[in-house]
Amino acid sequence: MIQIAFxxxxxxxxxSAVGLLLTRNVLYAAYLLLLxxxxxxxxxxxxxxDFLAVSQLVVxxxxxxxxxxxxxxxxxxxxSAIPDSTPVSERSNRILTENRRPWIAVLLAGGLFxxxxxxxxxxxxxxFDRPVSTTSTTIDVIGKxxxxxxxxxxxxxxxxxxxxxxxxxYLAKHKQ
Amino acid sequence: xxxxxxxxxxxxxxxxxxIGLAVVLTKRHAVVVLMGIELMLNAVxxxxxxxxxxxxxxxxxxxxxxxxxxxxxxxxxxxxxxxIQVYRHFRTVRLDELTxxxx
Numbered sequence: 001m002i003q004i005a006f007x008x009x010x011x012x013x014x015x016s017a018v019g020l021l022l023t024r025n026v027l028y029a030a031y032l033l034l035l036x037x038x039x040x041x042x043x044x045x046x047x048x049x050d051f052l053a054v055s056q057l058v059v060x061x062x063x064x065x066x067x068x069x070x071x072x073x074x075x076x077x078x079x080s081a082i083p084d085s086t087p088v089s090e091r092s093n094r095i096l097t098e099n100r101r102p103w104i105a106v107l108l109a110g111g112l113f114x115x116x117x118x119x120x121x122x123x124x125x126x127x128f129d130r131p132v133s134t135t136s137t138t139i140d141v142i143g144k145x146x147x148x149x150x151x152x153x154x155x156x157x158x159x160x161x162x163x164x165x166x167x168x169x170y171l172a173k174h175k176q
Numbered sequence: 177x178x179x180x181x182x183x184x185x186x187x188x189x190x191x192x193x194x195i196g197l198a199v200v201l202t203k204r205h206a207v208v209v210l211m212g213i214e215l216m217l218n219a220v221x222x223x224x225x226x227x228x229x230x231x232x233x234x235x236x237x238x239x240x241x242x243x244x245x246x247x248x249x250x251x252x253x254x255x256x257x258x259x260i261q262v263y264r265h266f267r268t269v270r271l272d273e274l275t276x277x278x279x
């Protein structure tokens with residue numbers, strides 16, 4: 001039963017990622033990215049990373065994806081081919097993206113995947129023979145680690161996030 | 177989970193990274209290129225988490241991917257504000273048409 005759920009989430013992740021590659025509509029791409037991120041969050045749960053799955057949902061689905069949708073909406077130029085006489089409600093509002101030299105990209109990505117998968121299938125990771133952790137939650141360990149071993153990276157990353165968000169707000173404002 | 181599913185997670189991460197690379201190389205809309213970068217960052221996180229389940233005492237992989245998520249959020253915010261400024265200046269976000277360094 002768990003195996004079926006695991007493989008269905010794998011299929012959801014990969015199928016929506018392939019759809020993101022194939023679609024030309026930018027808004028569809030954003031919603032397929034949402035499905036991919038949900039699938040990755042579910043795979044985090046299967047790998048025993050519950051806190052990380054929740055933060056993936058909060059940060060990516062709640063934050064980054066909304067930002068991306070705002071970016072799509074704010075940089076949308078309506079197609080000039082539509083005559084102005086058409087009512088606004090009947091105009092097509094699709095936002096499309098072109099593909100440039102798709103074969104080179106697909107060849108490169110396919111070659112990368114071929115090499116990586118051959119490497120991973122032939123490799124034997126010693127760490128995989130160790131017993132898997134059976135602890136019910138990781139929040140305990142993550143909280144302790146963040147306040148002891150990783151307290152300096154934690155503070156640095158919080159400063160980085162603050163600076164980046166203030167800088168983003170400054171960059172995006174209207175210049176006179 | 178059984179040990180063999182870690183190998184499957186690594187394969188899924190490799191596939192996600194390759195798809196993200198193809199999206200970055202193929203698409204001409206700046207926001208879609210950003211989505212491809214997010215996909216690649218997620219593949220890296222999946223790798224880190226897959227190895228981290230054998231390290232329950234320190235969880236170094238999970239903490240590292242937590243930092244990766246924060247950096248990805250900051251990167252998305254800065255990149256989107258830059259895309260908005262570029263759109264205000266050139267009235268387009270198609271990467272092929274952005275050929276002027278200064279105007």
